Amino acid sequence: MVTGGAGYIGAHIVRVLRHHGHRVAVLDDLTTGQRGRVPADTDFFHGTILDAGYVTSSLIAHRSDAVVHVAGVKSLDDSIRRPLDHYSINAVGTHSVLKAMQAADVHDLVYSSTAAVYAPHPSGVVDEESPTCPTTPYGRSKLMAEQMISDAAHAQDLNWTCLRYFNVAGANEALLADTTSRSLIPSILSALYAGLTPVVYGDDYATTDGTCIRDYIHVGDVAEAHLVVLENMTKNRLSTTYNIGSGGGYTVLNVIEAIRRVVGYEFAIDILGRRPGDLACVVADTAKIRSELGWAPRRDMLEIVESLL
Numbered sequence: 396m397v398t399g400g401a402g403y404i405g406a407h408i409v410r411v412l413r414h415h416g417h418r419v420a421v422l423d424d425l426t427t428g429q430r431g432r433v434p435a436d437t438d439f440f441h442g443t444i445l446d447a448g449y450v451t452s453s454l455i456a457h458r459s460d461a462v463v464h465v466a467g468v469k470s471l472d473d474s475i476r477r478p479l480d481h482y483s484i485n486a487v488g489t490h491s492v493l494k495a496m497q498a499a500d501v502h503d504l505v506y507s508s509t510a511a512v513y514a515p516h517p518s519g520v521v522d523e524e525s526p527t528c529p530t531t532p533y534g535r536s537k538l539m540a541e542q543m544i545s546d547a548a549h550a551q552d553l554n555w556t557c558l559r560y561f562n563v564a565g566a567n568e569a570l571l572a573d574t575t576s577r578s579l580i581p582s583i584l585s586a587l588y589a590g591l592t593p594v595v596y597g598d599d600y601a602t603t604d605g606t607c608i609r610d611y612i613h614v615g616d617v618a619e620a621h622l623v624v625l626e627n628m629t630k631n632r633l634s635t636t637y638n639i640g641s642g643g644g645y646t647v648l649n650v651i652e653a654i655r656r657v658v659g660y661e662f663a664i665d666i667l668g669r670r671p672g673d674l675a676c677v678v679a680d681t682a683k684i685r686s687e688l689g690w691a692p693r694r695d696m697l698e699i700v701e702s703l704l
């Protein structure tokens with residue numbers, strides 16, 4: 396059962412699992428998800444994760460043996476304006492999913508977490524042991540969910556993996572693209588389409604070219620990581636956390652260069668001052684999942700930009 400399987404990342408996960416022969420169902424309330432992203436012959440349960448009874452009956456009806464819990468709200472900025480919505484869906488929602496799994500006797504869980512759970516790190520490169528201390532209600536709501544999962548695991552015999560995604564981008568098909576994202580690459584492409592000049596916030600960070608460094612990962616690679624984790628779970632017990640990133644960083648100017656190559660023309664940019672709260676560098680150390688499960692991303696920045704375009 397993929398909660399949030401009508402959303403951007405969830406729909407990619409559903410496709411990859413089905414492609415590898417898994418029987419998949421989706422539970423989604425369609426707040427940001429789209430019914431059209433769910434294949435017509437996939438069992439679809441239209442409802443909220445906040446209703447533990449509905450999640451339980453859906454798990455039983457589908458005879459699910461694992462949950463990929465993707466449903467959630469994800470905006471850092473919105474979480475400052477609407478913190479209770481984030482705590483409700485991300486934290487209380489995960490509580491509800493855990494209760495439902497217990498009631499339906501389902502014991503394997505993969506959870507969609509985020510790099511936003513980490514504390515700002517001096518080197519900018521974080522591994523799974525790096526301190527967590529989220530700076531937004533969004534990050535705190537996701538960390539609460541992680542903590543609930545690890546606590547509940549002891550009491551309800553749970554086999555679990557929390558995947559901390561970094562900057563997810565790109566699309567495997569146009570239908571599955573993230574049309575709501577306000578992150579760097581979509582913002583630049585939207586500005587170009589609108590005939591506006593893309594904006595860069597800050598060029599005086601202590602990085603190679605002064606702009607912020609982030610770790611971008613193609614959504615197709617993220618989806619494949621779920622397949623690898625789930626298939627390992629059926630063989631070995633897992634109670635762990637993995638970073639899901641490319642393991643490499645791109646400055647904002649590197650990203651703009653990649654976009655220029657893909658669109659095939661030069662365009663101007665406006666450099667403004669720093670945005671409050673932006674860190675100079677956030678990059679995943681992905682050694683743990685590479686060595687333990689053999690997963691590694693296969694797509695690069697050009698493929699991300701080409702697919703988005």
Ligand SMILES: NC(=O)c1ccc[n+]([C@@H]2O[C@H](COP(=O)([O-])OP(=O)(O)OC[C@H]3O[C@@H](n4cnc5c(N)ncnc54)[C@H](O)[C@@H]3O)[C@@H](O)[C@H]2O)c1
Pocket residue numbers: 398399400401402403404405422423424425426427428429442443444445465466467468469484488507508509510537559560561562563564573
């Ligand atoms: N997109 C990223 O870069 C990114 C990075 C890190 C972590 N994440 C995490 O990945 C998850 C999915 O992100 P996404 O980009 O696919 O977002 P999305 O908004 O496209 O997908 C979320 C899905 O969850 C569904 N949903 C929301 N509330 C629900 C509820 N109460 N009950 C049932 N379904 C509900 C939505 O309808 C939607 O289909 C989120 O949990 C987010 O925190 C995303």
